[in-house]
Amino acid sequence: MIKMKVSNLAVSYQHKPVIKDVSYTLKGGEMTSVIGPNGTGKTTMIKAIAHLIKYKGKVTLEDSNGQPISKNKIAYVPQMSTTTTTLSVFEMVLLGRVKELSWKVEKHHLDAVTQMLDGLGLLSLSDRPFCRLSGGQRQLVTMAQALVSKPKVLLLDEPTSALDLRHQLQVLDVAQQYTKQEGIITVAVLHDLALVARYSDNILLLHNGYVEKEGLQRDVLKKDLLQKVYQVEVDVSVSNKGYTTVTPIRPCNIKQLEYTA
Numbered sequence: 412m413i414k415m416k417v418s419n420l421a422v423s424y425q426h427k428p429v430i431k432d433v434s435y436t437l438k439g440g441e442m443t444s445v446i447g448p449n450g451t452g453k454t455t456m457i458k459a460i461a462h463l464i465k466y467k468g469k470v471t472l473e474d475s476n477g478q479p480i481s482k483n484k485i486a487y488v489p490q491m492s493t494t495t496t497t498l499s500v501f502e503m504v505l506l507g508r509v510k511e512l513s514w515k516v517e518k519h520h521l522d523a524v525t526q527m528l529d530g531l532g533l534l535s536l537s538d539r540p541f542c543r544l545s546g547g548q549r550q551l552v553t554m555a556q557a558l559v560s561k562p563k564v565l566l567l568d569e570p571t572s573a574l575d576l577r578h579q580l581q582v583l584d585v586a587q588q589y590t591k592q593e594g595i596i597t598v599a600v601l602h603d604l605a606l607v608a609r610y611s612d613n614i615l616l617l618h619n620g621y622v623e624k625e626g627l628q629r630d631v632l633k634k635d636l637l638q639k640v641y642q643v644e645v646d647v648s649v650s651n652k653g654y655t656t657v658t659p660i661r662p663c664n665i666k667q668l669e670y671t672a
């Protein structure tokens with residue numbers, strides 16, 4: 412099983428600490444959701460583990476034999492692609508294979524792209540220029556591009572923010588299926604706690620640059636903990652079909668609430 416170990420991670424922007432001292436270990440085959448209020452450092456943290464920004468501390472990635480895995484095997488899908496490229500959807504997804512391509516594009520690469528587009532319901536958009544897609548379609552295409560690169564670690568920054576209900580489930584189903592099948596590590600920054608409850612094997616709750624809590628949904632999606640971190644009164648309920656819902660009720664002053672976590 413592959414393993415990613417993050418030790419004493421710290422990131423500052425212009426000497427202002429954003430991620431202060433974060434440590435955790437992630438395992439292959441598991442989906443981890445990163446949650447927390449706006450501006451708390453979620454994007455910064457996943458950009459650091461993708462080696463896209465400078466950080467202090469240590470991030471190691473190793474296979475089941477303890478051998479290091481190259482950082483090239485980490486795929487990062489940003490919040491929203493604003494590129495104005497005129498490349499087609501097909502070409503954009505094919506770029507996911509760029510490290511393996513030579514002057515001649517082999518059939519198996521083209522087949523992999525077609526299969527991925529088909530799986531995400533994007534085949535009919537193959538020839539459309541990427542710059543003429545809607546926000547949600549762009550999110551799906553960048554996800555396809557990441558998956559076609561055969562990553563060992565898949566980092567998704569708010570992958571469902573522009574998607575309708577059906578596509579939210581579709582994207583997270585694809586990510587979950589791929590994570591389990593290939594035994595990779597997937598980390599998704601999500602704000603929708605119903606999706607978090609449904610798809611996470613593990614949840615990291617970030618607050619003010621620290622991990623406030625890490626664990627299973629029953630340990631993290633707790634009323635008093637969420638109230639403390641989000642400063643909002645919430646109701647946490649589980650339907651008779653087993654789906655967890657976190658309902659925000661009203662913003663609150665934490666001093667009025669009892670915190671026992």
Ligand SMILES: Nc1ncnc2c1ncn2[C@@H]1O[C@H](COP(=O)(O)OP(=O)(O)OP(=O)(O)O)[C@@H](O)[C@H]1O
Nearest residue numbers: 424425429447448449450451452453454455456600
């Ligand atoms: N390039 C940058 N330069 C300076 N400050 C930055 C930069 N990027 C982010 N920040 C600041 O770092 C803090 C954390 O930002 P980050 O985007 O990581 O938060 P987040 O938890 O992902 O937020 P959100 O939920 O709103 O997307 C914020 O205060 C933000 O303003």
